[in-house]
Amino acid sequence: MIIGAGYTGLWTAYYLAKADPGLRIVVLEAEVAGFGASGRNGGWCSALFPTSTKRLAARPGAGRDAAIALHRALQATVNEVGLVTAAEGIDCGYHKGGTVVLARTPAQLARARAEVAAAPEWGPGDLRFLEPDEVAERIRATQVLGATFTPHCAALHPGRLVRGLADTVERLGVTIHEQTTVTELAPGRATTRYGVVKADVVVRATEGFTARLAGHRRTVAPVYSLMVATEPLDAATWDRIGLAGRPTFSDYRHLIVYGQRTADGRIAFGGRGAPYHLGSRIAPSFDGRNRVFAGLRRAVTDLFDGLDGVEFTHAWGGPLGVARDWFASVGLDRASGLAWAGGYVGDGVATANLAGRTLTDLILERDSDLVHLPWVGHRSPEWEPEPLRWLGINAGLRAMTAADLEERVTKRPSVVARLVSPLIGGQ
Structure with missing residues (x-):
């Protein structure tokens, strides 16, 4: 089960469905697919990451090679988005002009x-x-x-990309429930205004709207x-x-x-x-x-x-969505079945695709290069309580x-x- 029908949620659904057509995948969306930043952004499909490469390298257990690997993975992701949109007939004006x-x-x-x-x-x-x-x-x-x-950036129409992705995953057998607000997540379940939905794995892909989930006011x-x-x-x-x-x-x-x-x-x-x-x-x-x-x-x-x-x-x-340490992350807690991705700070058009592929490998327990990148498993600290959060962000x-x-x-x-x-x- 995936919460949020933006880029992160839809790319995750896409790669899961392609990897295992027998999976039952449902996406719950409070509004309509692409309602959030995925449908409103500037259309930069770039290799940008909100945290500097130097800070990535300094992360415990990471180092220079790991930081470079993430940088290269993001560059390759720019091309991946173009290849998939062409293969799936998604007319989003993709053009790699740097x-x-x-x-x-x-x-x-x-x-x-x-x-x-x-x-x-x-x-x-x-x-x-x-x-x-x-x-x-x-x-x-x-x-x-x-x-x-x-050269590692393409211009595209963000709304056409996200709506095209929604159509594509539905053709692959994924069910998208729009106008279905999730209010709370817990291991194996999501609470909506219509009732509780249960699944082995629950993916939080809510980015800027994460604060609306119970217990996540200070997450993003x-x-x-x-x-x-x-x-x-x-x-x-x-x-x-x-x-x-x-x-x-x-x-x-x-x-x-x-x-x-x-x-x-x-x-x-x-x-x-x-x-x-x-x-x-x-x-x-x-x-x-x-x-x-x-x-x-x-x-x-x-x-x-x-x-x-x-x-x-x-x-x-x-x-x-902005994480407290400006460090985007993706991960899966195998014990609880709760997964997440986000904190892109506006650099999510390509990064969400990388997140979707990484979540797919984590969920399917595939030991790929992606699951060892230095943003995997990172947990950002919570934001300060109000009014300190309001003062700090606006002061910045x-x-x-x-x-x-x-x-x-x-x-x-x-x-x-x-x-x-x-x-x-x-x-």
């Missing part, structure tokens, strides 16, 4: 160069530094001093990320912007932003900045915040010349905003960011 991260200030340029310099320590180099003229071959943004490029914090999208742009505008190869794009500011050129010719652009709500509350009214939407629209028009008069036709948002969001302002004023790397970085998965 990622360009722009450096637009001297402080951002220093971070870009440092990241490229450090990359070979963790295996063969596949992160490149791009000079401004090389950047312009991929994306023509303003104030560019340089950029980094990695729901933090909101918001997005905007333009109308389809004409050919002349795309000639000015570039992005012909559809790389996903961002820059080295501290308050995260992310964008892509969609398959239907829009700019879809998102970022953090919306507040965390006291008590890990989640509500439809939190999905939109006019101040953040306005800031995202300004950021897009600041990145690209010639967007005056372009209409922004869509704006939306939703919660993602404010600190990243302040760090970007500090760098614009001082032209040097932020002291604030250096102090906060260890608390949010950095070095």
Whole structure:
């Protein structure tokens, strides 16, 4: 039994059904398949992991080789998603164009160069530094001093992927019960408003909505990320912007932003900045915040010349899941039959696929390379009780905003960011 019909739950159902068609697999979903972050994200199918490789290597029992193995597994997962969507006929606009991260200030340029310099320590180099003229071959943004490029990312339509997965697993014999809210998990059972469902293995795949489960208020914090999208742009505008190869794009500011050129010719652009709500509350009214939407629209028009008069036709948002130590994890307690995966901090499009394959091997007791990766079995500490949780998370969001302002004023790397970085998965 799987709780949650997002990427994690559906990929787990998919690989279990493919591995053993005789299994009885049921997915319980409070809303509809893909209602959460899986259907609302920025469409980056990337090899990103919320915890730095250095911190992964420092985990007890892990080490450098294990950290590199997880890094390589995530890179391979980007390709795996493309192979499965093609094989299953899931039309989600998958296009592997890599990622360009722009450096637009001297402080951002220093971070870009440092990241490229450090990359070979963790295996063969596949992160490149791009000079401004090389950047312009991929994306023509303003104030560019340089950029980094990695090939390990694909752009896709998140909603089409998750709905396509739901259709696929149902064809494989998996039963999805939508509008079936689970309120409590226990070994061998899940309590719903309709009654108790029993199974040998219960997989918690609820990510940002985990706090709604009894006893899990402090397991994962729901933090909101918001997005905007333009109308389809004409050919002349795309000639000015570039992005012909559809790389996903961002820059080295501290308050995260992310964008892509969609398959239907829009700019879809998102970022953090919306507040965390006291008590890990989640509500439809939190999905939109006019101040953040306005800031995202300004950021897009600041990145690209010639967007005056372009209409922004869509704006939306939703919660993602953040573990206390910014360390995504996957695991199975064999004694209780309770399994879990999540804490992706917004990097879950590909990571959820890796989680689904790993959970499949754990459940079927297959001794694969995946079950020995350093995120398997990790248990993050609980978040602090309120109001400390509210104060800490929102202070961190404010600190990243302040760090970007500090760098614009001082032209040097932020002291604030250096102090906060260890608390949010950095070095």
